[in-house]
Amino acid sequence: MPQGSFTDRLGALVEPVLAGAGFELYDLERAGQVLRVAVDRPGGIDLDAVGEASRLVSSVLDAHDDALGPLAAGRYVLEVTSPGVERRLRTPDHFRRFVGTTVAVKTAPGAPGPRRLEGVLEAADDDGIVVDGRHLSHAEVARARTTFDWSSPSPGGRPRQAQVGP
Secondary structure, eight states: OOOSSSHHHHHHHHHHHHTTTTTTTEEEEEEEEEEEEEOOOTTTHHHHHHHHHHHHHHHHHHHHHHOOOHHHHHHEEEEOOOOSOOOOOSSHHEEEEEEEEHEEEEEEESSOOOOOEEEEEEEOOOSSEEEEEEEGGGEEEEEEEEEEEEEEETTTTEEEEOBBOO
């Protein structure tokens, strides 16, 4: 059984199962008795895919309830979803993936400069990010998400993700 927090242990168990079905485990969060699992796959995700991913995650929870501890063995609410159009950015990999896109960031209390900023995510690594020339360590980021430009429809009539470059 993997070591670490509940979400680390569960992530280590569900990630290979989801990957085997063509899904990417985008994010995993425990908030009280709610377990939120965000999954994605190339080409995006629909309700049928969310249902399939939910069954896979549920089966892992059922199979490993004793090893995962009280949340898995007790009552909990499992929420399986797509990461959404405006995706939450929490890990260095999330930030690296969206370099070149517009992001909204709220800094942690005590971080220098304004608490809220929106701009192009210019760079990201294991140490931090650069948004519109402002360097922030990951510890200085309280929340971050990609932004979606709802005013600029794509050729199919849908709004498009705000991006920089080709």
